[in-house]
Ligand SMILES: CC(=O)N[C@H]1[C@@H](OP(=O)(O)O)O[C@H](CO)[C@@H](O)[C@@H]1O
């Protein structure tokens with residue numbers, strides 16, 4: 035008897051001797067070994083949708099800030115969040131959106147494991163068997179409709195990998211909605227809109243136009259008559275963010291009454307230029323503007339990454355010195371502004387705000403949040419899914435990775451409180467109107483460079499600040515991020531939100547000994563979840579000390595990680 039699953043999978047045989055793993059941001063590696071993974075992700079997404087009685091599941095084909103020859107795939111949950119919470123939804127598949135967000139019971143990453151297993155099955159028959167085993171294990175009725183929404187970034191391999199996904203979905207008899215090119219956050223937005231359409235929690239119109247209209251309208255409302263000063267130059271990493279930002283601009287106030295945006299590095303015709311010498315990762319890692327930048331002194335600039343889910347700001351001062359305003363800065367700016375709005379609207383007795391960071395957050399940013407803003411800070415492992423989950427536990431959770439990934443999320447109860455609150459004075463009403471507009475401006479599903487960028491512009495306009503004033507809120511500790519090539523990065527195991535190594539034995543003690551000698555020194559090492567390397571981070575009171583500390587820890591890791599090489 036014909037087996038459509040095995041037949042679909044047989045069209046895309048796996049590459050020899052590659053072991054796939056669903057990492058920090060899904061499956062991500064060289065595009066030429068991903069065909070089989072794509073088809074199988076189609077199967078997993080179909081199963082997931084069926085487990086949720088036909089809810090839309092998202093598939094995003096992207097490798098974000100990685101080189102043009104890479105690609106990857108991420109699965110997106112019904113509310114636009116990441117795979118981690120799948121099991122929550124499995125335990126409570128019939129409850130509504132509100133119930134689910136309030137429920138914190140789930141076992142970590144069960145479905146990520148299933149996806150990894152699926153990707154590593156060797157024969158089409160084994161894949162088909164695994165598909166049925168998952169259905170059995172989770173009592174999934176394979177007759178239930180499955181619905182999957184897909185988008186991709188502008189990589190050359192995207193079209194081929196999309197056809198693999200579509201074959202997988204066809205094999206599983208799933209309905210597929212292909213949005214073509216979208217930014218990652220736009221795809222998350224579509225998933226959430228499609229699943230909430232017609233409900234009390236309707237998120238917006240599930241179209242590109244709906245996305246632009248929502249952002250454009252909220253931006254105008256949030257500005258509340260204030261005018262951003264000067265212009266903003268946006269480096270789009272030669273990725274999908276370029277054409278999408280150009281479209282979004284049509285929905286923003288005209289430049290005379292709003293913000294003048296210059297779109298640069300938006301060459302999607304040459305996919306080989308994606309993320310090359312430009313984009314958020316280049317700027318953050320090299321701590322300098324893209325070489326192509328023509329920005330003058332004090333010009334406001336920002337860079338997106340290849341799939342437009344992260345943004346960082348920067349400028350050169352009058353002495354030609356480069357200054358970076360990264361994710362930590364965006365978090366502190368947003369937390370201070372939203373905290374003020376909550377207070378000014380009279381809501382501070384009912385709502386609390388918190389900030390979530392990773393170990394890569396600059397120590398000065400953490401101090402500023404605790405000491406100046408007097409807010410709670412949580413530290414999670416690297417990866418947006420962990421930050422998002424921690425932020426979900428707060429009334430208003432501001433979460434950002436230092437590299438510019440992040441957003442602000444409002445709990446369901448908070449949204450209700452904000453919606454129902456009756457202001458008691460004109461001042462309270464004004465603050466409340468702006469707060470409500472910010473809720474609509476901020477992408478609640480996932481960190482979104484375009485939405486975050488507009489939020490920053492709103493805040494700067496309200497505070498009447500340029501980047502220099504924003505920068506002067508605190509001084510970053512000089513820091514350095516290095517990548518160490520090791521024989522097998524899996525031997526590096528961490529604890530305490532990845533801030534301490536438990537294996538190999540003794541390595542953490544060596545790091546501690548060195549760190550102790552450095553003024554304001556902090557350093558840690560962890561295996562990357564997206565690249566074959568161990569990352570070393572170091573910060574200290576001065577640039578020279580930070581660099582020196584990073585080098586010393588680099589050596590420790592290199593020695594510990596060089597196994598069996600003469
Ligand atoms: C230090 C760093 O920037 N790490 C990045 C990087 O993860 P690694 O696990 O460090 O490779 O890629 C992730 C996905 O894009 C991103 O979430 C994370 O912040």
Ligand SMILES: [Mg+2]
Pocket residue numbers: 098099218339340341342343344
């Ligand atoms: Mg990205």
